[in-house]
Amino acid sequence: MATSTLEESYKENPQSLQHILPIDFHLIQEVPNSHLWPNINNSPINHDDKSPNVPIIDLLAPNVVELIGHACKTWGIFQVVNHGVPIEFFDEVESQARRLFALPAEQKVKVVRSTSGATGYGTARITPFFSKFMWHEGFTIMDSPLDHAKELWPHDYQEFCDVMENYQKKMKALSFQLWLLILNYLQPSQEHLMNSFEFTQALQLNSYPCCPNPNHAVGLAPHTDSLFLTILHQTNNTKGLQILKKDQGWTSIAPISNDALIVNVGDLLHILSNGEFPSVYHRVLVDQTKHRVSLAYFFGPQVDSTIVPLVSFEKNVGVVVPKYRKVKVKEYLSLKAKHLETVFSLIRS
Numbered sequence: 001m002a003t004s005t006l007e008e009s010y011k012e013n014p015q016s017l018q019h020i021l022p023i024d025f026h027l028i029q030e031v032p033n034s035h036l037w038p039n040i041n042n043s044p045i046n047h048d049d050k051s052p053n054v055p056i057i058d059l060l061a062p063n064v065v066e067l068i069g070h071a072c073k074t075w076g077i078f079q080v081v082n083h084g085v086p087i088e089f090f091d092e093v094e095s096q097a098r099r100l101f102a103l104p105a106e107q108k109v110k111v112v113r114s115t116s117g118a119t120g121y122g123t124a125r126i127t128p129f130f131s132k133f134m135w136h137e138g139f140t141i142m143d144s145p146l147d148h149a150k151e152l153w154p155h156d157y158q159e160f161c162d163v164m165e166n167y168q169k170k171m172k173a174l175s176f177q178l179w180l181l182i183l184n185y186l187q188p189s190q191e192h193l194m195n196s197f198e199f200t201q202a203l204q205l206n207s208y209p210c211c212p213n214p215n216h217a218v219g220l221a222p223h224t225d226s227l228f229l230t231i232l233h234q235t236n237n238t239k240g241l242q243i244l245k246k247d248q249g250w251t252s253i254a255p256i257s258n259d260a261l262i263v264n265v266g267d268l269l270h271i272l273s274n275g276e277f278p279s280v281y282h283r284v285l286v287d288q289t290k291h292r293v294s295l296a297y298f299f300g301p302q303v304d305s306t307i308v309p310l311v312s313f314e315k316n317v318g319v320v321v322p323k324y325r326k327v328k329v330k331e332y333l334s335l336k337a338k339h340l341e342t343v344f345s346l347i348r349s
């Protein structure tokens with residue numbers, strides 16, 4: 001039986017073009033009303049705030065399984081060092097991403113995500129759920145960006161494709177390594193799980209142009225990521241990412257170095273771990289003078305897979321009941337496309 005793809009699963013929930021097409025940020029001197037957020041919840045933004053103690057994990061540490069398990073449980077997000085991806089890779093992807101976002105709006109529109117599509121240029125998929133637009137433009141790649149790159153640079157598309165494909169390969173290998181460590185923590189005795197999924201991936205290039213009024217604009221509105229894991233690179237040491245931390249409110253996650261990567265738990269890992277690893281609620285703020293670019297790599301199960309909470313035995317607790325019913329990945333994505341914030345309540349068991 002042929003398996004479906006993320007692309008096919010998005011077709012069932014088309015979006016309107018008005019929610020996909022970003023404005024032309026190059027031309028803007030003042031934030032228009034459509035992008036003006038009255039209340040950002042901690043304005044004025046304090047850019048000098050200290051980063052919280054998000055765990056920093058050395059992937060070569062002997063107790064890496066425990067470290068990752070603990071970080072996923074308590075934070076849902078951590079930074080990794082010694083991940084083996086050379087810093088040049090990030091620089092190359094960043095420079096190709098900046099090359100794309102620097103194109104005039106008339107060019108970028110040529111590769112705009114279609115109303116029923118998954119890849120290409122456009123706003124974040126969560127845009128229709130908010131009454132204001134975000135100070136953001138993105139470009140989503142799933143495997144090869146060849147068709148879009150040819151449209152943008154008919155005589156000079158190869159380098160963009162090579163860099164993006166290579167980066168996805170590196171991130172896939174790293175994600176798989178993290179995935180095995182996570183499974184090892186969750187269910188050390190069930191080795192069959194190691195081979196029980198096929199995977200899907202997406203690379204999202206995010207651009208947050210300089211914003212004339214950063215205290216009343218939002219780069220990415222609060223959300224959780226949907227798949228198992230996201231690996232994020234914040235280029236050029238520019239912060240902007242915040243997580244919502246119980247008792248501390250919105251807290252910035254500053255890059256610790258240009259080759260550190262941020263890993264965060266997504267909804268499908270939340271469900272698989274029966275809520276033991278909560279998916280982290282996060283958002284992005286913007287800056288008046290820095291054009292921030294980030295690279296987000298999403299790793300998850302193939303859309304025909306079924307996710308069942310792993311509850312046979314939970315560490316230190318004993319037998320526990322599943323908090324969520326089993327759900328097919330495509331059903332979950334479809335529910336989230338319609339309900340966003342309330343989706344977990346719809347799959348409670």
Ligand SMILES: C=C1C[C@]23C[C@@]1(O)CC[C@H]2[C@@]12CCC[C@@](C)(C(=O)O1)[C@H]2[C@@H]3C(=O)O
Nearest residue numbers: 124125126140202204223224225226227298
């Ligand atoms: C696989 C994916 C995750 C994502 C939707 C996408 O198809 C590609 C873009 C991703 C992104 C990036 C910005 C935030 C987010 C919620 C969105 O609207 O698009 C995530 C999606 C997600 O994790 O659900």
Ligand SMILES: O=C(O)CCC(=O)C(=O)O
Nearest residue numbers: 204206225241284294296
């Ligand atoms: O740009 C960032 O720091 C975060 C991006 C993000 O949350 C996403 O792409 O889902």
Ligand SMILES: [Fe+2]
Nearest residue numbers: 223224225282
């Ligand atoms: Fe995200």
